[in-house]
Amino acid sequence: MNAQVRTEMAPALPPPRRTSGLILWLRQNLFATPTDTVLTIVGALFILWVGPPLVEFLLTKAVWPGGTVEDCRIEAAGACWAYIGARFNFFIYGFYPIAEYWRPNVVFALAALLIVPLAMPKAPYKLINALLFFVVLPVVTVVLLGGGWFGLRPVPTDQWGGLLVTLIISYVAILGSLPLGILLALGRQSNLPVIKTLCTAFIELWRAVPLITVLFMASIMLPLFLPQGTSIDKLLRALVGVTLFASAYMAEVIRGGLQAIPRGQYEAGASLGLGYWQRMGFIVLPQALKHVIPGIVNIFIALFKDTSLVSIVGIFDLLNTIQAGTSDTNWFSPHQAVTGYIFAAIIYWIFCFSMSRYSMFMERRLNTGHKR
Amino acid sequence: MTTEATATSRDIDRSHMTVSQTDVAVEIIGMNKWFGDFHVLRDINLKVMKGERIVIAGPSGSGKSTLIRCINRLEEHQQGQIIVNGTELTSDLKRVDEVRREVGMVFQHFNLFPHLTILQNLTLAPIWVRGIAKDEAEQTAMKYLERVRIPEQALKFPGQLSGGQQQRVAIARSLCMSPQIMLFDEPTSALDPEMVKEVLEVMISLAEEGMTMLCVTHEMGFARQVANRVIFMDQGQIIEENEPDAFFSNPQHERTKLFLSQILH
Numbered sequence: 001m002n003a004q005v006r007t008e009m010a011p012a013l014p015p016p017r018r019t020s021g022l023i024l025w026l027r028q029n030l031f032a033t034p035t036d037t038v039l040t041i042v043g044a045l046f047i048l049w050v051g052p053p054l055v056e057f058l059l060t061k062a063v064w065p066g067g068t069v070e071d072c073r074i075e076a077a078g079a080c081w082a083y084i085g086a087r088f089n090f091f092i093y094g095f096y097p098i099a100e101y102w103r104p105n106v107v108f109a110l111a112a113l114l115i116v117p118l119a120m121p122k123a124p125y126k127l128i129n130a131l132l133f134f135v136v137l138p139v140v141t142v143v144l145l146g147g148g149w150f151g152l153r154p155v156p157t158d159q160w161g162g163l164l165v166t167l168i169i170s171y172v173a174i175l176g177s178l179p180l181g182i183l184l185a186l187g188r189q190s191n192l193p194v195i196k197t198l199c200t201a202f203i204e205l206w207r208a209v210p211l212i213t214v215l216f217m218a219s220i221m222l223p224l225f226l227p228q229g230t231s232i233d234k235l236l237r238a239l240v241g242v243t244l245f246a247s248a249y250m251a252e253v254i255r256g257g258l259q260a261i262p263r264g265q266y267e268a269g270a271s272l273g274l275g276y277w278q279r280m281g282f283i284v285l286p287q288a289l290k291h292v293i294p295g296i297v298n299i300f301i302a303l304f305k306d307t308s309l310v311s312i313v314g315i316f317d318l319l320n321t322i323q324a325g326t327s328d329t330n331w332f333s334p335h336q337a338v339t340g341y342i343f344a345a346i347i348y349w350i351f352c353f354s355m356s357r358y359s360m361f362m363e364r365r366l367n368t369g370h371k372r
Numbered sequence: 373m374t375t376e377a378t379a380t381s382r383d384i385d386r387s388h389m390t391v392s393q394t395d396v397a398v399e400i401i402g403m404n405k406w407f408g409d410f411h412v413l414r415d416i417n418l419k420v421m422k423g424e425r426i427v428i429a430g431p432s433g434s435g436k437s438t439l440i441r442c443i444n445r446l447e448e449h450q451q452g453q454i455i456v457n458g459t460e461l462t463s464d465l466k467r468v469d470e471v472r473r474e475v476g477m478v479f480q481h482f483n484l485f486p487h488l489t490i491l492q493n494l495t496l497a498p499i500w501v502r503g504i505a506k507d508e509a510e511q512t513a514m515k516y517l518e519r520v521r522i523p524e525q526a527l528k529f530p531g532q533l534s535g536g537q538q539q540r541v542a543i544a545r546s547l548c549m550s551p552q553i554m555l556f557d558e559p560t561s562a563l564d565p566e567m568v569k570e571v572l573e574v575m576i577s578l579a580e581e582g583m584t585m586l587c588v589t590h591e592m593g594f595a596r597q598v599a600n601r602v603i604f605m606d607q608g609q610i611i612e613e614n615e616p617d618a619f620f621s622n623p624q625h626e627r628t629k630l631f632l633s634q635i636l637h
Contacts, residue, residue, distance in 0.1 A: 262481075262483075264479060264481055264483035265483060265485065267446050267479070267483065268477075268479065268483035268484070268485070269485075270444075270446060270472060271444055271446065271472055271475070271476070271477035271546075272472070272496070272497035272501065272545070272546070272549060273469050273472040273473035273497060273501040273549065274496070274497055274500060274501055275469060278500050278501075282485075282496055282500070283485050283496075286487050287485075287486065287487050290487065366487075
């Protein structure tokens with residue numbers, strides 16, 4: 001008999017206190033093994049080597065807005081932020097008429113006002129909010145930016161540019177590709193041969209073509225096939241191209257999510273008498289989409305950056321305006337171009353990183369924890 | 373396991389357990405089904421009257437699950453007729469949905485919707501299939517949750533419940549559609565031994581209320597207490613059918629005798 005038999009139940013105890021302290025943390029995380037120690041030292045040296053010059057270039061020796069081009073031309077000068085400040089409006093609005101800047105500003109403000117409560121799970125009026133953001137906002141944007149109604153001066157889309165265009169293309173492509181991708185993914189799983197074949201063919205066709213080819217086809221080839229005299233707006237063509245392109249990728253990611261849903265879920269829905277769209281809408285898709293949030297956001301982020309490819313067909317998005325800015329001789333200085341690209345990188349990073357963090361937040365929030 | 377071990381020891385109230393002489397709940401005539409080349413159900417003929425409690429037993433792979441899954445067309449049959457509540461199951465989706473509305477099903481693995489709370493699990497179909505107002509559907513749901521004795525779990529998610537609780541929720545979810553027939557596909561096979569009884573209790577009380585039930589189960593105690601007929605299947609065929617007492621004490625077919633000797637000791 002080697003087991004100790006309890007005569008009374010053992011009480012539940014709190015866990016032992018975690019030992020902490022800086023030295024202990026250092027030893028456990030940075031100097032645990034000889035290899036760790038070497039890597040820590042190499043890493044520290046690298047930071048010492050790269051860090052100070054970087055800080056110097058970007059901050060301490062940089063020329064800040066208010067500075068002049070002469071300051072930027074001094075040999076020891078760092079980043080020329082004064083140039084960014086001077087051409088800021090160009091990078092945000094492109095060739096949009098200066099007198100009409102209030103119109104994009106209203107659109108920006110509306111978008112920000114709508115997306116913040118939409119992104120907060122606890123904010124009320126979700127349905128109205130969503131309708132405003134997904135339906136009313138696009139209409140307002142087209143009317144306000146394009147003009148031609150209500151005495152607004154028409155502004156053709158080739159004058160739109162900068163961050164404004166980057167955001168418009170991203171908004172349309174992201175919001176268009178998700179529902180399209182869902183329909184394509186469901187279609188590819190359909191029992192109806194015609195729908196299945198059409199969806200599969202669409203997905204495989206668009207996935208097999210580079211986005212640049214799609215944009216070239218849309219902006220250069222398409223007009224050749226259209227009857228003389230008809231023309232479709234260049235920006236619109238790019239929008240459709242990017243959206244369809246993204247939806248093919250989206251469809252495959254969502255199909256992965258659909259495959260992760262156990263057959264029992266479909267069957268339980270069916271046995272309760274729910275129809276196909278009810279089963280998909282209430283049971284299968286909410287779970288499938290939750291599984292593939294990382295994949296979906298991955299596409300969103302890639303898409304946001306891929307919008308810069310529209311510069312190839314002559315649309316002035318953020319990167320293209322910055323590119324164009326480098327030839328501005330008024331600000332000719334050693335770091336003019338580099339500063340522009342760093343500025344572009346910072347803007348792209350802010351948007352992409354926000355999307356990434358928000359998706360992680362949603363993943364945690366939607367996690368009801370347990371399968372089945 | 374003895375025949376009585378897992379069933380309840382209480383007396384069954386048989387006052388409402390009446391089998392209709394005229395109303396047919398399910399009628400299966402000359403039904404055949406294949407999975408690819410495999411002939412899984414062979415010439416099945418079965419008539420179930422309203423109020424009957426039928427237990428379907430048999431070795432694994434004998435086709436018993438497939439048989440009851442054909443009754444709400446989770447599986448399609450290729451030959452013969454299946455008529456449920458007077459509606460024949462064909463490829464006509466409208467009729468299929470009509471039948472599914474009136475036939476509840478409880479699965480081996482519960483198949484609750486993990487992203488919805490218990491209450492939402494129970495009200496989804498009544499609201500969207502029956503068109504019942506949300507308040508009313510929730511009241512009905514709470515009534516059935518009380519019946520299966522877990523009203524306090526209404527706002528939790530399925531993953532927070534034990535297996536036995538989940539299966540009781542699954543039964544309540546079916547009942548919320550006020551079905552006329554209930555199908556049970558091995559409802560206790562995936563449960564921990566301690567939880568089998570709480571599920572069987574609920575099934576017994578359903579039987580006491582006169583529900584028409586078809587149960588695929590290995591709970592022979594339940595069969596003996598509640599069923600009015602036991603059907604034994606092997607190799608896709610019904611090879612024996614009898615009242616429970618006779619079925620257990622005097623099995624006719626060699627395969628039935630072997631099966632019973634394997635599971636009852």
